[in-house]
Amino acid sequence: MRVLLTGVGTRGDVQPVVALAVEMRRRGHDVRLCVPPNFIDWAGGMGFKATPIGIAMRQPSGAAAAPASVPTPEQIRALVAHLVRDQFDATASAAEGCDVIVAGGAHQYAARSVAERLGIPSVVAVYAPVSLPSPDHWPVGEPGGDPESNLKRWQDESRSWNERLLERLNESRERLGLGPLSDALGHILGATPWLATDPVLAPLPATPGLKVTETGAWLLPDQAPLAPELEVFLAAGEPPVYVGFGSMPVDQQTGRIVIEAVRAAGRRVVLSQGWAELGLVDDAADGIAIGDVNQQALFPRVAAVVHHGGAGTTTAAARAGVPQVIVPMFADQPYWASRVRALGIGTSVARAALSAESLAAALGGALDQGVAARAAAIAGTVAVDGTAVAADLIERASA
Numbered sequence: 393m394r395v396l397l398t399g400v401g402t403r404g405d406v407q408p409v410v411a412l413a414v415e416m417r418r419r420g421h422d423v424r425l426c427v428p429p430n431f432i433d434w435a436g437g438m439g440f441k442a443t444p445i446g447i448a449m450r451q452p453s454g455a456a457a458a459p460a461s462v463p464t465p466e467q468i469r470a471l472v473a474h475l476v477r478d479q480f481d482a483t484a485s486a487a488e489g490c491d492v493i494v495a496g497g498a499h500q501y502a503a504r505s506v507a508e509r510l511g512i513p514s515v516v517a518v519y520a521p522v523s524l525p526s527p528d529h530w531p532v533g534e535p536g537g538d539p540e541s542n543l544k545r546w547q548d549e550s551r552s553w554n555e556r557l558l559e560r561l562n563e564s565r566e567r568l569g570l571g572p573l574s575d576a577l578g579h580i581l582g583a584t585p586w587l588a589t590d591p592v593l594a595p596l597p598a599t600p601g602l603k604v605t606e607t608g609a610w611l612l613p614d615q616a617p618l619a620p621e622l623e624v625f626l627a628a629g630e631p632p633v634y635v636g637f638g639s640m641p642v643d644q645q646t647g648r649i650v651i652e653a654v655r656a657a658g659r660r661v662v663l664s665q666g667w668a669e670l671g672l673v674d675d676a677a678d679g680i681a682i683g684d685v686n687q688q689a690l691f692p693r694v695a696a697v698v699h700h701g702g703a704g705t706t707t708a709a710a711r712a713g714v715p716q717v718i719v720p721m722f723a724d725q726p727y728w729a730s731r732v733r734a735l736g737i738g739t740s741v742a743r744a745a746l747s748a749e750s751l752a753a754a755l756g757g758a759l760d761q762g763v764a765a766r767a768a769a770i771a772g773t774v775a776v777d778g779t780a781v782a783a784d785l786i787e788r789a790s791a
Contacts, residue, residue, distance in 0.1 A: 393482070393790050397424035399496040400446040400479070400505055402639040405703045406431050408519065408588055408610035409496040413440055415779035416786070426486050445482040446475060448637065473560050476501045480564040484509070491790045494782070496588070496610075498523045501561060504582055509568040513789045516565065517586035517607070519703040519754050520724035521597045524585065524604060525577075528597040532723050534730040535597070540754075546713045553577040586782065592773045593710055593731055605785065608778030609707045616686040622662070629660055631695040633755065636664025640700045640721055646746070648673050650698060653751035657759065659695060666758045688712070700750070701725030701732075701740075710737060713756035713771030719746055737767040 395416055399409035406427050413423045417440075425440050430448035443660050479502035487493055487506050493514040494505035507514030518524060522532045527539030531549040553576040561579070562572040573579045587596060587606040596606045618626075626632070635650045647663065647670035654661040660678040662668055664685065670681045687705070691697060691712035699705045703720040706728040709716045716738030718729040729740035739754040757763065 393492070394424070394490045395785070395786060395790075396426065396483070396490045396493045397496070398445060398483060398493065398500065400426075400428060400499055401497055402449045402749070403431075404638065404704045405497045405519070406516075407612050407704060409414050409439070409494075409569050410435060410438070411610040411612035412494065412496075412779045412782055414438070414612065415783045419783060419787075424486050426482055426491065441480050443486040445479060450482060468560060472556055476557065476560040476564055479503075480506065480567070484568070487512075488777050492786055494786060498580065500580055502564065503558065504579060505561070505565050505568060505570060511571055513587055515584065515785075515789075516581055517588045517610075518581075519588055521587060521589065522727045522729055524581070524587065524597065524602065526597040526599050529727070532727070534726045536730075550575065550577050553580075573725040579728060586785075588782070590707055590710070590774050590778070592770065592775075593707060593735070594727075606744075607781040607785070608775040609703070610778045610782065611707070611711075612778060614688045615687045616689070618684065618686065618689055620689075622680060622682055622685070625660075626661070626693055628677075631693060632660035632662050632697060633657070633696045634662045634664065634690065634694045634699040636700055636705070637666050637668065637670075637700045637719070638705060639667045640666075640732050642666075642668045642670070644668075644670065647671060649748050650751060651679060652748040653755060655700075655756045656752040657750060659755075659759075662690070662694065684739060696738075696755060698755065701728040703728060706732065707774065710770055711774040711776070713768040715739075715760075715763050715767045717741065717751070717754045717758045718745055719751070726760045735766065738763065741773075 397409045397413050399406040413425055416423050425435050425442040426445040427442050428446045429444040432442050432444055435442040464569055471648045481507045483502040490514055493507045496560045498518050504514050522529050529535045530545050532559050532737055557576040561576055567652055587604050588610050590609045591606050627691040633654045640711045651661055651673055663681045665681055665683055672681050687708040691709055691714055694714055696715045697709040698717040701720040716732050716733055718740040720726040720729040721743050732738040733740060739757040741750050741754045
């Protein structure tokens with residue numbers, strides 16, 4: 393079977409797709425990838441032929457600290473038009489000769505249309521329940537609220553998607569010889585989307601009109617060793633606190649706040665520099681700054697994980713059995729913060745309320761023995777076969 397897997401966005405959007413690609417290749421299938429330009433070399437290093445799609449989300453070194461100008465409505469419309477056309481062109485080119493298309497993430501504008509044109513199966517998988525219209529939650533927000541209000545917000549969300557995308561989608565569909573759409577979000581998700589999340593961490597919500605399959609999270613096995621200097625640091629004292637905000641555009645002041653908070657809690661810190669290129673505030677021996685790291689190897693050796701609440705990091709920390717402190721910023725991150733609190737495996741601090749004092753208090757709560765015990769207990773329930781479940785579904789759909 394020849395399968396096209398496509399992912400757009402940051403590492404958290406792309407890595408699950410690559411994880412599924414690894415499983416499909418292991419089963420002997422011919423795998424093609426569409427990933428953003430800044431992930432082409434990464435995918436190639438694992439032996440995959442990849443087509444660039446979309447834009448590189450990461451800014452050049454040093455740019456993260458510079459103030460970003462707010463785009464004008466005209467610039468936003470131009471960017472959306474470019475992204476839609478680019479996705480259609482890249483996906484259509486890569487999909488020639490394929491038997492199925494699997495697209496990871498909610499912003500997959502072209503995958504289902506291209507599959508329709510080729511007459512092959514396709515599916516879109518999302519990485520958080522709040523990407524699915526439901527009376528149980530707001531769009532990409534926390535669970536809760538009354539069902540009627542939640543559905544009203546989803547109706548507003550659907551109109552917003554139409555305003556941004558519908559004209560552009562129909563222009564590109566016309567180029568493929570396809571008829572026009574009236575519901576952009578409904579078309580992108582389709583009637584049978586997948587939810588690539590762990591069912592304990594992220595229970596399937598009510599989804600009227602949709603038949604959703606929860607596969608489990610798509611986890612990429614990582615055998616990379618930890619850097620020697622990190623090994624030395626870990627061995628030099630009690631388990632430290634890991635702090636990292638991934639691709640989030642945080643500033644250096646945030647780095648200073650988190651280091652001060654961890655010190656106030658009496659812990660050492662492993663600071664992930666991330667896309668913001670955070671750095672230590674001094675040369676004290678109680679901290680180390682690191683680049684990309686094998687979270688699967690590191691997290692079981694730390695006392696707690698402080699992070700932004702991305703689906704991948706939340707799942708990795710839960711799988712490692714360590715408490716979490718989430719500082720959610722946007723999109724699905726407030727949802728993951730709410731789930732960590734609901735399960736009793738960690739705490740959270742609103743981004744607007746972040747200070748050394750508030751984070752130190754949240755960290756103290758996360759390090760409570762009861763929270764640590766619940767986190768350890770949850771670890772054994774996190775499924776690790778999400779890619780196998782998804783691969784089984786792909787094989788059955790193409791049989």
